[in-house]
Amino acid sequence: MSYKFKNISIVSSFVCLWLASFLTANLELIFGFLLILSFGMLHGANDIILFDKLSKSKGKLPYLLMLSVYISVVLLVLFVFYWAPLFALTIFVSGSAYHFGEQHWEHESLKSTDLITYTFYFIYGLFVIALLLILNTSQVIAIVESIIKDQFPVVAIDYLFYTVSISFVILTTYLAIIDVDFRRRIWQELLYLLVFAVIFKVSSLIWGFAIYFIFWHSLPSLYDQIKFMYNGFDNYKMLAYFKKALPYWLISILGLIGIYFMFKDMTIFNGLFFSFLAAVTLPHSFLISRMFKQVKKK
Template sequence: MNNYPSIAIVLSFLGLWITSFFSNDLQVGIGFVLILSFGILHGANDILISKSIMNRKNQLSKMKIIYLYITVVIFGAVLFYFLPVITLLLFVIISGYHFGEQQLDYLKGELLQYNFVFKTLYGLLVLFLLFGFHINDVIAVVYEITSYSIDEFLIINTLYLILILFTMNYIFVFKKLKVNQSIFLNELFYLLIFAIIFKVSSLIWGFTIYFIVWHSMPSIINQTKFLYGSFNYFTFMKYIKEALFYWVVSLIGLFLFYFLFQDIKLFNTLFFSFLAAITFPHVVVVLMMLKDKSGQ
């Protein structure tokens, strides 16, 4: 799937075109469904991946992994409830690293610790480009989750700071790391595409396009290759079969949330809290997988 970025570009603009037929409320509804279906699917095999790594290292059993995973999810949810501001900030930073890690997974080896900083800045730049084009919506969501009102200048200034730091780091990494420079230059083009998508679309729909097309699907491809050695129709079906139980549970949870909490503000809070809680262990599992692939 070396041509996947080209496919992602087509899907992204197709997603923008489709929105011309949808109302904003319908975009929000479809966005939630996609995020909690395909989005959750890309993390549904975390336990299987952990088990595969642990088996080779003769470490934890599957049941212990499940208990540990559930504990981390519950802890994340509780942390979000009692310390929403701190946990939300942590969630944004961790998500930034996770997005950058997926997008720039070809940066390995030399200057590995420096890669961590650069990948985090890349992911944060993607997020704050989205935030910057939808400041009022972001302020409203943050207030719903934390009851804390942030200033729009905080978002703008943070975006500028991240952009400056990213530019400095990009120049350094471009010169120092032994990577295909044409591929590395493509990342600037992708950032431009993200900016266009975020500018034209709504907050939820813009995030949905990025999260599904640019993050979740490439992650599923990488995970399938890790688990089964290659990515094709048969291994993809095998991946889905293994993930089906956790995927279905997530979808059931979505419908329960909808029927129990039809107040959209309360639903938004629960939605982001749930997303944050499952993100924390998922980031750790993906990091373990990437290190195992590189033999570190």
């Protein structure tokens, strides 16, 4: 994630916090979902096209085959959420953690082994997620219980946060010792984490997640995807990306609107919404990771 994007993200985050001071709880929830459904959903709407781009090195796969594979994976994740929700939720959080960490740190060259680098991506992303969870515990518990259809112990979130925090401190200290460039950057990165903590503490769960998800993850990811798919970034390439993504994005939005009208209880809808997000996030995370690896090879 370039420093230009990080500066934009900081300004946008605090503007959103300022706006939140004028919003009621319901409006904050609505605007949070609108943000997630706009750029958040859009940044994963072109996964089929990205799959096509990545597969060209091994021979182009037929479009219907690619679409079938992608939909099958999404349905499989939803099936696991239905039959083993706690297991599926654990996989979702783990996959999202690595995905968030990779997106944030991929453009920073860490002078370490691949194992340490990938572990750091995972621990960093998991620390951000754990920070969000522990600062919004009551809302998180309600959503998790709506997904697993059972009680969920509050202490589990505490254990997760403290365990990940210790792991993050140990790994960060190690990288600061062996990597001079990392040591120079770490104070700025810790400042960003402090910004996240303020956002998650002051905001509701959905609004805080939306701010991080859009401005710190989705927009930088959109930039990287457009550069990869069109060999550069400008207004025309951005418009081409949006045109290709539009049909998939509209289908996702219509699906979620249908779910909302079927289950108007907000707690149930939140659970189903995050289950849907998980179903599309896991294959998306795999594709983005493949994209970064292919960029490095070039």
